[in-house]
Amino acid sequence: MPxxxxxxxxxxxxxxxxxxxxxxxxxxxxxxxxxxxxxxxxRACQGCGEALGxxxxxxxxxxxxxNQIVVANATGCLEVFSTPYPETSWQVAWMHSLxxxxxxxxxxxxxxxxxxxxNQVRVLAQGGDGGTTDIGLGCLSGMFERNDDVLYICYDNExxxxxxxxxxxxxxxxxxxxxxxxxxxxxxxxxxxxxxxxVPLIALAHQIxxxxxxxxxxxxxxxxxxxxxxxxxxxxxxxxxxPCPLGWGSASSDTIKIARLAVETGLFPLFEGEYGEIxxxxxxxxxxxxxxxxxxxxxxxxxxxxxxxxPRIAMIQAIADRNVSKFGLDR
Amino acid sequence: xxxxxxxxRAVAETVARCRPEVICAYPITPxxxxxxxxxxxxxxxxxxxxxxxxxESEFAALSVAIGASAAGARxxxxxxxxxxxxxxxxxxxxxxxxxxxxxxxxNRAIGAPINIWNDHSDSMSMRxxxxxxxxxxxxxxxxxxxxxxxxxxxxxxxxxxxxxDGFILTHAYERVDLPTQEQVDAYLPRFEPRQALDPDQxxxxxxxxxxxxFTEVRYLSHHKQLRALERIPVLSEEFREQFxxxxxxxxxxxxxxxxxxxxxxxxSVNGTIQEVVDDLxxxxxxxxxxxxGTFRPFPLAAVREALRNAGRVIxxxxxxxxxxxxxxxxxVRMALDGVSARIYTVIAGLGGRAITKASLRKMIxxxxxxxxxxxxxxxxxxxxxxxxxxxxxxxxxxxxxxENILRDIGLVAARIG
Numbered sequence: 167m168p169x170x171x172x173x174x175x176x177x178x179x180x181x182x183x184x185x186x187x188x189x190x191x192x193x194x195x196x197x198x199x200x201x202x203x204x205x206x207x208x209r210a211c212q213g214c215g216e217a218l219g220x221x222x223x224x225x226x227x228x229x230x231x232x233n234q235i236v237v238a239n240a241t242g243c244l245e246v247f248s249t250p251y252p253e254t255s256w257q258v259a260w261m262h263s264l265x266x267x268x269x270x271x272x273x274x275x276x277x278x279x280x281x282x283x284x285n286q287v288r289v290l291a292q293g294g295d296g297g298t299t300d301i302g303l304g305c306l307s308g309m310f311e312r313n314d315d316v317l318y319i320c321y322d323n324e325x326x327x328x329x330x331x332x333x334x335x336x337x338x339x340x341x342x343x344x345x346x347x348x349x350x351x352x353x354x355x356x357x358x359x360x361x362x363x364x365v366p367l368i369a370l371a372h373q374i375x376x377x378x379x380x381x382x383x384x385x386x387x388x389x390x391x392x393x394x395x396x397x398x399x400x401x402x403x404x405x406x407x408x409p410c411p412l413g414w415g416s417a418s419s420d421t422i423k424i425a426r427l428a429v430e431t432g433l434f435p436l437f438e439g440e441y442g443e444i445x446x447x448x449x450x451x452x453x454x455x456x457x458x459x460x461x462x463x464x465x466x467x468x469x470x471x472x473x474x475x476x477p478r479i480a481m482i483q484a485i486a487d488r489n490v491s492k493f494g495l496d497r
Numbered sequence: 498x499x500x501x502x503x504x505x506r507a508v509a510e511t512v513a514r515c516r517p518e519v520i521c522a523y524p525i526t527p528x529x530x531x532x533x534x535x536x537x538x539x540x541x542x543x544x545x546x547x548x549x550x551x552x553e554s555e556f557a558a559l560s561v562a563i564g565a566s567a568a569g570a571r572x573x574x575x576x577x578x579x580x581x582x583x584x585x586x587x588x589x590x591x592x593x594x595x596x597x598x599x600x601x602x603x604n605r606a607i608g609a610p611i612n613i614w615n616d617h618s619d620s621m622s623m624r625x626x627x628x629x630x631x632x633x634x635x636x637x638x639x640x641x642x643x644x645x646x647x648x649x650x651x652x653x654x655x656x657x658x659x660x661x662d663g664f665i666l667t668h669a670y671e672r673v674d675l676p677t678q679e680q681v682d683a684y685l686p687r688f689e690p691r692q693a694l695d696p697d698q699x700x701x702x703x704x705x706x707x708x709x710x711f712t713e714v715r716y717l718s719h720h721k722q723l724r725a726l727e728r729i730p731v732l733s734e735e736f737r738e739q740f741x742x743x744x745x746x747x748x749x750x751x752x753x754x755x756x757x758x759x760x761x762x763x764x765s766v767n768g769t770i771q772e773v774v775d776d777l778x779x780x781x782x783x784x785x786x787x788x789x790g791t792f793r794p795f796p797l798a799a800v801r802e803a804l805r806n807a808g809r810v811i812x813x814x815x816x817x818x819x820x821x822x823x824x825x826x827x828x829v830r831m832a833l834d835g836v837s838a839r840i841y842t843v844i845a846g847l848g849g850r851a852i853t854k855a856s857l858r859k860m861i862x863x864x865x866x867x868x869x870x871x872x873x874x875x876x877x878x879x880x881x882x883x884x885x886x887x888x889x890x891x892x893x894x895x896x897x898x899x900e901n902i903l904r905d906i907g908l909v910a911a912r913i914g
Contacts, residue, residue, distance in 0.1 A: 233696060234696045235696055236568065236694045236695075236696060238564060239703075245705070246705055249701055249703075249704040249705055250704075250705060251704040251705055251706045251707065251710065252704070252710075254701035254704060256699075256701050257699060258696070258699060259694040259695055259696050259698075259699050259700065260694075260699075260700075260701045260702070261564070261567055261694055261701070261702040261703050262701075262702070262703030262704070263560065263563050263564070263567075263587070263590050263594070263703055264560065264587060264590055266556070266586075267556065267557065267560035267563070267587060270552065270556075270557040270560035270561045271560050271561070271563055271564035272564060273550065273552075273557075273561045273564060274519060274521070274550075274560065274561035274562060274563060274564025274565035274566070274567075274568065274570075274572070275564040275565065275567065275568040275694055276564075277519045277548035277550060277561070277564075277565050277570070278518065278519055278548075278564070278565040278566075278568030278569060278570035278572075280548060281518040281519060281546045281547065281548050281570055282546075282568075282569070282570065283546075287696055304553060304554055304556070304557065305553070305554075305556070305557050305560060307553065308552055308553035308554070308557050311553075312550070312551070
């Protein structure tokens with residue numbers, strides 16, 4: 167990791183990446199020449215983690231590629247809120263085709279650029295968790311195994327938010343969605359335990375050059391990972407955790423806080439991998455119990471109340487604990 | 498250059514001379530030999546520059562093609578049958594985005610029951626998807642149509658399917674006059690896209706469109722096809738002048754001048770039909786046939802002109818609109834609105850069943866005595882149907898229909914005759 171270690175407790179997150187950092191390491195967003203790849207005027211909700219993540223990711227990619235990027239976008243919130251016809255918030259060459267084919271479209275764009283000798287043009291694909299972990303997984307896996315020269319970014323808000331908050335394979339256990347409702351037996355309410363998948367680990371299993379997870383709570387780390395990915399060729403994958411105030415039932419002003427708690431509880435481990443091996447992880451300085459994360463979100467409200475659902479909160483804590491030991495997140 | 502060559506190989510070599518820059522390949526019978534041929538041509542370095550991409554599904558094949566075409570590359574793929582259905586969402590997307598992809602369809606039936614043999618169910622299922630659909634009568638035309646298809650697609654920014662009968666054409670060895678590179682280069686100009694993803698000229702493609710403009714965008718798709726109706730005959734004529742042979746066009750008439758009865762069909766079965774026409778003409782029957790070369794856009798005016806003086810029109814089609822009958826026949830009826838001809842729909846050749854001269858003669862004879870049902874299934878084995886319906890009426894758990902019928906027939910291997 168090319169980042170400089172910052173002591174959060176000394177500075178608070180508001181100053182991170184700026185005054186205390188060396189000039190060359192300051193955040194892309196702090197620069198006068200930032201590109202505003204996803205520009206103002208889009209229709210994302212207040213506090214949208216996906217819009218924030220996309221803006222930082224695309225600007226970092228543009229900076230790394232001297233603005234020579236093309237983006238293929240899956241159907242989803244990001245696509246819908248950014249391009250209400252005839253307007254567009256994209257200041258990059260951008261294309262939306264279908265829900266499940268962003269990775270394949272990007273492969274095609276990369277092939278066209280290669281055949282035309284435009285080797286300086288870099289290709290990105292992006293989508294939400296539905297477009298990535300579910301309907302787009304076939305095309306994504308194909309792009310990975312061919313090692314096509316594409317950076318795929320998944321903005322994971324843990325459900326199908328664009329269609330009204332339905333469960334995806336990235337929805338965490340116990341979370342309430344429109345298709346995992348809180349009705350009937352309390353012990354069965356919300357998403358089931360023992361389901362879901364980790365696409366970062368699936369990506370890693372393809373032995374591709376680079377895989378990383380990132381969070382909008384640590385934007386400087388996110389930028390660094392995108393920059394690192396852009397310095398490599400072949401198939402690369404970055405999975406960004408992006409809270410959704412609407413779908414998670416959280417305050418718009420809590421997006422960063424919730425994203426940070428996901429990391430600090432161990433529920434969303436930050437790591438990097440290369441060619442099938444995990445090569446770096448972000449240790450958790452001070453672990454936080456999962457309740458701190460869960461209770462800020464109405465999608466988990468059924469776990470609390472007068473009589474908290476202690477057994478299932480413990481099961482979620484066990485998931486966090488397993489992540490910490492599996493990825494070695496203890497300092 | 499005359500060659501005794503497999504249809505698929507002729508298509509592959511002709512496509513290569515069209516200089517596609519990106520080719521996406523996924524195997525499905527019976528189009529597989531085409532992409533195999535192209536992979537060999539690309540690997541051997543005979544087609545440069547070209548990216549040949551082995552994808553993981555037909556949906557990915559057309560999606561990769563969409564990306565490549567949107568980035569300004571001349572793009573080709575091929576598929577058939579289930580593969581075309583698996584990519585259906587992308588089929589509509591490619592035309593909606595106005596991407597001039599050329600795709601060969603090795604026409605094959607759609608299951609269940611699974612069947613690898615020829616009929617037109619696959620491309621018919623995509624008839625309304627906004628692609629131009631050209632049908633080849635023989636291997637020469639199968640090869641030639643691809644050259645015209647790239648020209649037409651790129652002129653109009655509209656994707657084109659070149660439909661060639663699976664096995665009957667794809668796997669048949671015939672004499673084909675393969676065009677030279679110089680000939681193709683003279684006919685097919687460099688691809689100048691109307692839109693291309695380019696970091697130096699930033700644009701967004703594929704935005705969401707609401708009711709305020711959707712109808713207009715769809716109308717423009719229709720308008721493109723109406724323009725194709727004008728361009729297809731012109732491009733076919735230019736092709737004839739440059740290559741010295743007739744290929745393509747909206748339709749071809751065969752001995753229709755004074756014909757009372759005209760048989761209309763798509764694709765390779767026209768060869769058999771023309772032989773039957775010749776035989777019947779020898780016997781003094783006033784009969785002719787029309788080979789429809791373009792199915793989308795549907796050449797209403799040309800069809801009307803060709804059929805208007807016939808008393809009987811028999812539309813022979815290798816597809817079935819379950820619940821009504823014909824697909825091609827419905828369009829022919831529209832072309833003949835207000836004309837008093839009797840129009841028969843004959844469903845034939847489904848799943849590769851051979852369409853024999855004897856069966857055609859018998860069917861035409863019945864039509865001429867007005868004894869043909871409005872919708873007829875050529876060579877339908879009525880006995881087998883009865884037996885199965887009886888079984889179903891007697892037994893609730895009667896089992897799977899296809900397997901029962903195969904047992905009734907008593908065959909252990911596919912027989913297409």
